[in-house]
Amino acid sequence: MTSAAAPVVTARDLGLTFQTNDGPVNALTGVNLDIKKGDFVSFIGPSGCGKTTFLRVIADLEKHTSGSIEINGMTPENARLARAYGYVFQAAALYPWRTIEKNIALPLEIMGYSSAEQKQRVERTLELVNLSGFGKKYPWQLSGGMQQRASIARALAFDADLLLMDEPFGALDEIVRDHLNEQLLKLWDRTNKTICFVTHSIPEAVYLSTKIVVMSPRPGRVTDVIESPLPRERPLDIRDTPEFLEVAHRVREGLKAGHSYEE
Amino acid sequence: MNKPSLFLDRVLPVLTVIAVILVIWHVAVVYLNAPFVRDQAARAGTVVTLGEIIPQTFNQERPILPAPHQIIAELWDTTIAKPITSKRSLVYHAWVTLSATLMGFGMGTVLGILLAVGIVHNRAMDKSLMPWVIASQTIPILAIAPMIIVVLNSIGISGLLPKALISTYLSFFPIVVGMVKGLRSPDVLLLDLMHTYNASRTQTFWKLRWPAALPYLFTSLKVAIAISLVGAIVGELPTGAVAGLGARLLSGSYYGQTIQIWAALFMAAALAAVLVSIIGLAHTQVLKRMGAKP
Numbered sequence: 001m002t003s004a005a006a007p008v009v010t011a012r013d014l015g016l017t018f019q020t021n022d023g024p025v026n027a028l029t030g031v032n033l034d035i036k037k038g039d040f041v042s043f044i045g046p047s048g049c050g051k052t053t054f055l056r057v058i059a060d061l062e063k064h065t066s067g068s069i070e071i072n073g074m075t076p077e078n079a080r081l082a083r084a085y086g087y088v089f090q091a092a093a094l095y096p097w098r099t100i101e102k103n104i105a106l107p108l109e110i111m112g113y114s115s116a117e118q119k120q121r122v123e124r125t126l127e128l129v130n131l132s133g134f135g136k137k138y139p140w141q142l143s144g145g146m147q148q149r150a151s152i153a154r155a156l157a158f159d160a161d162l163l164l165m166d167e168p169f170g171a172l173d174e175i176v177r178d179h180l181n182e183q184l185l186k187l188w189d190r191t192n193k194t195i196c197f198v199t200h201s202i203p204e205a206v207y208l209s210t211k212i213v214v215m216s217p218r219p220g221r222v223t224d225v226i227e228s229p230l231p232r233e234r235p236l237d238i239r240d241t242p243e244f245l246e247v248a249h250r251v252r253e254g255l256k257a258g259h260s261y262e263e
Numbered sequence: 264m265n266k267p268s269l270f271l272d273r274v275l276p277v278l279t280v281i282a283v284i285l286v287i288w289h290v291a292v293v294y295l296n297a298p299f300v301r302d303q304a305a306r307a308g309t310v311v312t313l314g315e316i317i318p319q320t321f322n323q324e325r326p327i328l329p330a331p332h333q334i335i336a337e338l339w340d341t342t343i344a345k346p347i348t349s350k351r352s353l354v355y356h357a358w359v360t361l362s363a364t365l366m367g368f369g370m371g372t373v374l375g376i377l378l379a380v381g382i383v384h385n386r387a388m389d390k391s392l393m394p395w396v397i398a399s400q401t402i403p404i405l406a407i408a409p410m411i412i413v414v415l416n417s418i419g420i421s422g423l424l425p426k427a428l429i430s431t432y433l434s435f436f437p438i439v440v441g442m443v444k445g446l447r448s449p450d451v452l453l454l455d456l457m458h459t460y461n462a463s464r465t466q467t468f469w470k471l472r473w474p475a476a477l478p479y480l481f482t483s484l485k486v487a488i489a490i491s492l493v494g495a496i497v498g499e500l501p502t503g504a505v506a507g508l509g510a511r512l513l514s515g516s517y518y519g520q521t522i523q524i525w526a527a528l529f530m531a532a533a534l535a536a537v538l539v540s541i542i543g544l545a546h547t548q549v550l551k552r553m554g555a556k557p
Contacts, residue, residue, distance in 0.1 A: 061455055080461055087459045093452040097474050097553035106470065110462045138554035 008072060008162055008194045009035035009058055015066035016053060016220075026219030027053045031067070033213065033222065035196065037161070040188055042205035043198045043213045044251060045258070050220025051198045051213075055164050058196065059087050071162070083111060085162040086155025090170050092147035094139040094154075101126065101135035104154045111158055125153040128187060145176040149183075156191065163195045169204070181207055182236055189232070202255075206230075206248045207239055214251055216258025224254035288331060295327040296320035329522045337526040350506070357530050359507040360495050363423055364538070367430020368491035372484065374431060375438025382439070383446040383472070384464070393443075400436050404429065404494065409501035426498035426507075433494040434487035441483030445476025474553065481546035488538045496531060508534075 014031040017024045028050040035041050043051035056062040057069060060076035071079035079085065086107075094103045101122045108118045126132050129149040139147055148168055155163055169177045181204060188195055199205050205212050206228070214224040228247055230238065238244055293316075300319045304311040311319075321330040329337075341353035349355065378396065381388040408429050415425045449471050457467045499509025508527045515524035 059459055061458060080459065083461060085459070087456065089452050089456070091452055093450065093456055095453065095471070095474070097555075099554065107460045110457075110460045110466050110470070140556050 006037045007034055007070075008037050008039070009033065009069070009196070011054075011067070011069045013067035014054075014057070014064050014069050016050070016057060016062060016064045017066075028057070028064070029219040029221050031222050033225070035194060035211070037194055038192055039211055040185075040195045040209050041197065041211045041213060042209040043196065043215060044200060044202065044205045045215030045255065046200070046217055048217035048220070049215040049258075050217070051215050052166055053220065054215075055166050055196055055198055058162075059085060059164055083158060084160055085164050086158065086160045088148075088152055088155050088163065088165040088168045090167045092139070092144070092151040094147055094150060096139055098138075099135065100131065100137050100139065100142070100150045103139070103150060104135075104157050107154060107158050113158075121157050125156045128156060128190070129153045130183065143176075145172050145180060148172065148180065152184075152187075156187075156193075161193055163193045165195060165197045167198050167200070170199070177204070178236060184208065185234055202248050202251050203239060206244060206251060207234065207236075212247070212251055214254035214258065216255070221258075223258035224250070226250055226254070285331060288328075292326070292328050292330045293317055293320045296323055299323065299327070325519045326521055329525050333522050334525045334529060337522045338529060341526060342530075353511070353526060353530050356506055356508050356511050356527070357534055360492070360499065360509065360531075361534060363426035363495040363498065363507070364430055364488070364491045364534075366423060366427035367494055368434050368488050370427060371431040371434030371487055371491060372438055375435040375483070375487070376442055376480075378435070378439045379442030379446060380468075382443050384468075396436065396439050399432070404433060404497055405501075407432070408497050412498065412501065426495050429498040430491040430494035434491040437483040437486040437490070438480070441479045441486075442476055445479025446472045448479065449475045477549060477553070478546075481542065481549065484542050485539050485546075488542055489535050492531065492535050492538065 011031050011033045014028060014033075015026070016028040017026050031050075031054065043054060045051050053062060057064050058071060058076060058079075060080040064076075069076060072082075072084055074082065074084070094100070095106065098106065104122045104125055105118045108121060113121065122135065123132075126135055129152055131146060131149055131153060134142065134146065134150075139150070142150065152163075152165075152168065169180050172180070184195075185208060197205075197208060210228050210232075212224075212226040212228060213222055214226065215221065216223045226247060229243055230247065297316050297320055300311065300316045300323075320326070321332070323329075326333070338353065341351060345352040345354075347354045347358075378392065382392055383389075411428055411432075412421075412425045415421065415428070453471055453475075454467070457471055462470070495507070496509040496512070499507040500513055508531050511527035512524055515521065515527065
């Protein structure tokens, strides 16, 4: 990773206000953030802090109402039209009537890749998420963790440099989660993608990220941005080192500071 | 769990119900047809015992309620024993009704799907069409059927098409309702996913909405084919049609041929059962090909 890497996401004083029947709700206010190429950025905070909303603004699934945001120097809409990112949802969201390989081929079909190219890319991404040999299975024949890996493979199948992940392992048990976190880091290392990762687990955020964005609710805002001092190479037992615990402590303090207990 | 036995799990329950129905039926035959036997005896000035009444109630020419064996004999006589080309063959009449049913069902299905696609994709159509679709089914079909036939006849359209249109009128409804629900069934997540791929509306339709709606479509098709048959029979009633199961029902009731009415009813029921199970079979096959959990 170079320090002069190109910015992938640049947000300046970004705000989003939802108009609801109970009046306006400030989902995001005054968000300033730079994400560089190759970064692994985690967004952490209690529910309602706007972490998912921010990801959805990047993905052009929500429109910001104030400030500015650029993805690869483009508006979110143009970035989406240029297919700049792959999105992984909290649920695997696989199509039940398609086999795993057909699910991974879905974006490729839509984007008009040739069938030879599709086949080759499906095989490569299946291998990348350790699902080789499961291509012909239907989603219900796979465990929850394998389904989520298939959905990551689907987001990797086309050439988007940015991977947006919205609590992808939130519904899985801790053992599976640890395993997938480790694999995700390896995958990030191999593919050199930029990853935005929403989570509400402090260990997960610290273990994975090069940059941790701590957020707090009412109104949704960024309270702290922590550049992780941890090395890029991270075995699972790095979580017992003092450096790791120190970062985790700072995240916890940031969460505590942003949370107004009077409410 | 024990291995499911075809006899114990499937055949026996059905046979039990049939046996109960047959018992009730035979009792009803005696009860309903006995007054006629007694009247005849009174007119002839003879006294009949119960032992003499019972056999006679099972073999009347125009009973109030025919006995099952009479209906079976009539069915045999009008299907197997008659050439299909004969105007008295029930197979011939069933074919007349079936062709109107299938034509109406086909048109109803196409119409229903097209309307549902429009309703799902166009807000104006959703707001304006749906109330009319529902209102259309509150009009009794018996009231509207003669008018359709008369109006079409006056502009020179007669025969198969008017009857088929009544089937269409009935069968498009479950298709519209089922398909609107089916086409809207995909999860928001799956729709968002299509959005992130910048998929066109056509791609979203064929890759997501249509496959998601197929199970709903088949459920609707089962209802639609059954009421298409009802529509075709109803279409034959008010017009004095000379052929078709409806015509058999009508002429049977004109001439007090209860056995003929019941035979036509049984034929209609059998036809409906066959049609519904063909669609059921197609349903299972399609689900299997779509990788559904067995």
